Amino acid sequence: MKQMETVQVRIQVNGTMHEVAIAPNRLLADFLREDLALTGTKIGCGQGICGCCTVLVDGAPAKACLMLAAQVDGCAVRTVEDLDRNGALTPVQQAFVECGAVQCGFCIPGMIMTAEALLDENPDPSETEIREALANNICRCTGYVKIVEAVAAAAKKR
Amino acid sequence: MITPKDVVGRSLPKIDAPAKVTGRAVYTADLAMPGMLHARFLRSPYAHARITSIDTSVAEAMPGVSAILTAFNSPGPLFTNSKWDATAMGRLPHKDQHLFDLKVRYAGEPVAIVAATSVAAAEAAAEAIMVEYEPLPVVTDPMEALASGAPLIHEERESNLAAVLPIHVGDVEAGFAEAEIILERKFQTSRQKQAQTEPYACAAAVDPDGLLTVWTPNQTPHPVRLKLAEMFDLPASKVRVVVPHIGGAFGGRGGLMAEPWVATLAMKTRRPVKLVFDRAEDFIGTEARHPITINIKVGARRDGTLTALHVQSYVNAGGYLTVSTNVTGVHGNNFLRLYHCENRWFDGTVVYTNAPVSGAYRGFGAPQALFALEQVLDELAEEVGLDPLELRQRLMLKAGEIDPWTGLPLVSYGLDKCIEVGAEAFGWKERHTRKAESTYPWRRGSGMALLIWVSGTACLGDGLMEGTAATVRFNIDGSVEMATGATDLGTGVLTTLRQIASAELGLPPEKIHVIAHDTQITPIDAGAHASRSLFNCGNAVRMAAADARRQVLEVAGGLLEASPEDLELSGGEVFVKGAPGRSLPLAHVTRVAYKKVTEVQGRANAPQANAPGFAAHFAEVEVNVETGELRILRYEAAHDVGRAINRRIVEGQLEGGIVQGLGYALCEHVHVDPETGTVQNASFMDYKVQTAADMPPINLHMIEVPDPNGPFGAKGAGEPGLIPVAGALANAIADAIGNRVRELPMTAERVLHAYNSIQGQGGEV
């Protein structure tokens, strides 16, 4: 097997700059999970459908399984680990806890990143807007009832 | 003072929620251990083939490869994937598979497994293994598999007939002779996938002392431990199963899916090994809901009374048996249970095919039964000119009557209340007038379905055991630990169990530490299945807490010079009833106890009991008769949950169940190519799990009729949400379009076809 040439990248992740040489076929999701041990970003399908790997790239939600790490060279990436401050939850996280929006939890980091991005852009979304935003992510446990409720509750608190 | 009413019924946040919303909760795929190897299966592209040779020499020489297992070096013992043989007695599934065999029986069956230093290296090596197959004829349909001349899937057997489950009561022939109306119908159900968002994963390690530890998102850790011990001829004490956070289970994660393969690699390499399935692998390599062909015949009198019920079901087991016989038993009993009929005959014919393996999924054979039974009841109602609800009310079991499945009287009964509340909220009586509100091309209809369910499988015959135990320990400082064998699939059962202990001990829940998910430190438990965990484990926890409290009060009695019966434990104090001045801090009592070297530890085994839960579902739909598209206008689901100890958690279970039921009814199906046996939609792109934007409004009504056998009256709520949905929706669709869809899922295309099949309808576009 020939050795792939690595690519030198500068990626800011959760406020920390990483200047590293990475294999070009490294997915952003794997870079985060394996190289940086940020395992909060989950891989549910590897095809960009389930949204469990949703992170923010320069503030916009994107699916980390659909991007090469090399593609985010020069970008700022935020993952779920960057939300709470010493255990103090964001209003979105708090609302997910209080509304009972969390069951198995595997979709939750992606759901929360989607919800944070939605509320950053649209602080007072309608239920339809919430549902459309959350349609980027699949949850198999909750039927979405309490997740939608949590996002609406968080919008009121933010 | 803390009393049960301060805790029972409160929607406290789940214990695991903070870890999950911050991304700190560790799932199996997140595990990393020093020196850990990564595994990858090579799976068969053929659904039926003999393996004539496997050449691993190129793969073995590749960089980073540590071990490759195949049928030639690691056939493993004969086993069954089913968890039941570990914990149940009576009729057990027969063992019919090996880790690796020289024959493959479904497309996707493991042919080899590689351990290497990276995922990429393992994948590359798996691709480099050369396997020569001699393809055999493929049969994926149970009827064809039973026909003479069909390819024999398990050659040591005489035919592809895996098992027959008969349930025969009374004299059906006499019943049909007596009947004034006979309806005979055929239904076909689909292959629904649990589609947990977490793909399956497993890790294993062996320590130098010989302890095998397996990490797995498995809902039955204790049975898995016993099965692995048996397979590897190890004492159970040398097998430890640890359950990290589970990314969804829904019944599909009992038994063995990766554990013995990964454990074998760990034993062989003496290094930790982790295997993470990709999504396609999860679709083809783990079990799905059984497709069942149901032939149902009912005999009735003009007043609606059932004189005979005859059901012949053909159950597609796939390549291996696993839990198919158990599923078939539950399937059969769900035809013969809720509605009075003296002459009942069910034969469940379980058939091997080259389809992917079928197994346990939320509802365990019952959703299939209700899809058929509830539709036939509606047809009968129409035939005899009764309102479908009224017919059911005439036929259904009433409070105090004997449940024919368990043989026990219905000591708690909320079905009448479910019907009353659900029908009222739905406006069942006004449904006909609402039909006029739709305009072409939309047509409106309403339907309903009823459910009786279980809280566990105790008392269901076949020697099924619901063994579970719990311990509650007071530490020297008065702090409390509760250990339970329960597995939390994300359902929140550990949070609820803590509330039960809290209520019993008079301590705030946050003062009780929960120990779970590790067979080495938790008491035995049969596993999370059959809506049993809260009911069974809850009883054990409550009894263990009561036992621990009794011991505290005994010690305190000596110190306070009072009889233990006159003492009360609450809010971290022990005091004499009616004399608040005479009290001691709990920590003082536990310290004295420890000085006497008497750890205060309450233990309990749960009693063998069952508590059927009930439900009534009402659906109103609009069908576009030009496209077959469906809108659900209203959905009212009333559920008797006994007692909702944590209301929000119970709601979450029911809501999630109903939504999986909608998927089952309308759009979810694993397509298996009948020619090749391969799965055609092994992805979230092509397997349609619905999104938040696809959801109809769902109204839930919780009916609380406490059960005397349930902890604080609670009954199971894990499965009931899903089971009646397809039946209720099918009835609503039939009411809307004037014809029935008897095949799942009821896609727009099938609905349109049913509508257009009626003469004079359709074609007016």
Add this chain to the structure above:
Amino acid sequence: MALPEFTYLRPGTLDEALSMAAAHSGDAKFLAGGQTLIPILSMRLARPAALIDLGRLAELEYIRIEDGELRIGALTRHRAVAENEEVRAACPLLTAAVSQIGHAHIRNRGTLGGSVAHADPSAEYPLAITVLGGRIEMASAEGRRSLPAGEFFLGPLFSALGPEELVTGVAIPLPDPRAGWSFREMVQRSGDFALVSVAVLLKLEDGLVQEVAIGVGGATSIPMRMAAAEAALVGRAPTVEVIREAAAAAAAEVDPTDDIHASAEYRRNIARVMVRDALLEAVGRVGA
């Protein structure tokens, strides 16, 4: 699964990108948003020797209205098009089409060039460009050319694009502002590829159909104009009866195939209903 190994190239200019492609003699793939290409690589459906990441080619990211044409660069993200007010005013059909691509996260990353080059017959861009009469602009080290959509899309996931050629953008003639339009999809689940999609652009003169373009996706191997259906309308008043006739003609013209999601027959039926509804909607929007 891990992605196959490849050489990663990141050109700074279009010319550089094209010579890289030429140097790999067709065994390189261009990477834009990656929303389609990355899963193709993950599933090992393609194993290119090299990936040419176009992320730095700012010159291909533009939306311009000039000389009666709407011109969009290949690297323009779906979201930028969907939210562009000038596009919405000048070509609302395109806005409607692009807004229905996948979900928001996909629209944040996916690009016009990626969608066009992939040539999925049920995708939004190919159908919209076909009905709007747009041209696909391409470039390679050999030079530049453009083709009308009807000559670009040749079959499912198959186009006139050469192995070393890159889609650089599209040029869409601005529709008459009084033209009526419709873009409709039938999906099984929010955000999915359409079972059937229909786009209509229609002009009336004195109450008669002067020009009409009807395109169907999903029920055809390429996004396809419905010539017979269009002919059934031109020069006639778009009454419900005439529209039904055109819809029936379209249903006879489509060429659907069976797959696990729907039978050919069902897709044909749906195409008829959707063409009828799209025509009714377009007529309702005329002059608005």
